[in-house]
Amino acid sequence: MALDLILKYFPDITETQQKQFAALETLYKEWNEKINVISRKDTESLYEKHILHSLGIAKVMAFADGTKVLDIGTGGGFPGIPLAILFPNTRFTLVDSIGKKITVVKGVAESLGLQNVTAHHMRAEQLKEKFHFVVSRAVTQMPVFLTWLRGKFEKEQFNPKHNGVLYLKGGDLAEELAGLKCEIFNLRNYFDGEFFDTKKVVYLSKGNFNN
Numbered sequence: 589m590a591l592d593l594i595l596k597y598f599p600d601i602t603e604t605q606q607k608q609f610a611a612l613e614t615l616y617k618e619w620n621e622k623i624n625v626i627s628r629k630d631t632e633s634l635y636e637k638h639i640l641h642s643l644g645i646a647k648v649m650a651f652a653d654g655t656k657v658l659d660i661g662t663g664g665g666f667p668g669i670p671l672a673i674l675f676p677n678t679r680f681t682l683v684d685s686i687g688k689k690i691t692v693v694k695g696v697a698e699s700l701g702l703q704n705v706t707a708h709h710m711r712a713e714q715l716k717e718k719f720h721f722v723v724s725r726a727v728t729q730m731p732v733f734l735t736w737l738r739g740k741f742e743k744e745q746f747n748p749k750h751n752g753v754l755y756l757k758g759g760d761l762a763e764e765l766a767g768l769k770c771e772i773f774n775l776r777n778y779f780d781g782e783f784f785d786t787k788k789v790v791y792l793s794k795g796n797f798n799n
């Protein structure tokens with residue numbers, strides 16, 4: 589069963605969280621028939637390629653209660669929705685420049701009863717709020733991404749890592765990250781399976797880029 593995959597790596601989740609993760613399969617199947625947010629071939633591997641992949645960020649950072657996290661270019665809610673299930677006391681703001689995708693995110697969050705998710709149809713550059721962390725997956729190259737983050741970080745720090753960016757990336761990053769001071773975490777060290785062989789979390793402290 590798909591939920592077993594999540595339980596294998598996050599065995600301490602509550603019954604409510606288990607129900608929420610389990611509900612994602614039907615919710616995304618239903619929404620995907622109306623609005624395409626996950627490629628057809630990936631719906632079969634939703635739990636590995638989308639949900640567990642999103643939770644890779646949690647292996648690098650356990651967000652403290654009260655942390656504010658922005659997910660830029662969330663699409664159908666990745667990585668924001670799985671992280672919001674895992675960290676119910678962290679506030680997640682999910683933005684995407686395509687309105688239909690935000691319709692899906694709002695629908696999924698509402699069905700799950702997630703109180704810690706806010707979703708906006710807007711470009712990240714236009715958002716004026718401040719956050720402790722920014723997460724993302726598959727949106728743009730890191731140097732461009734960083735230009736969207738000016739003025740978006742809170743000064744106060746109360747997490748194990750300094751406020752900053754946690755970006756899910758794949759493949760060879762040498763050229764893209766050249767000159768940037770970042771830490772790279774290989775997800776294969778946390779999760780089994782070929783899919784994770786090339787998958788990484790890139791962490792940049794906000795003090796290490798111009799914001």
Ligand SMILES: C[S@@+](CC[C@H](N)C(=O)[O-])C[C@H]1O[C@@H](n2cnc3c(N)ncnc32)[C@H](O)[C@@H]1O
Pocket residue numbers: 660661662663664665666667683684685686689710711712713724725726727
């Ligand atoms: C390839 S999809 C990835 C979606 C999701 N993060 C995932 O991994 O499944 C990239 C998304 O980024 C959004 N996007 C691109 N530029 C953006 C911007 N400046 N602000 C907000 N969203 C943006 C697009 O609309 C698209 O939904």
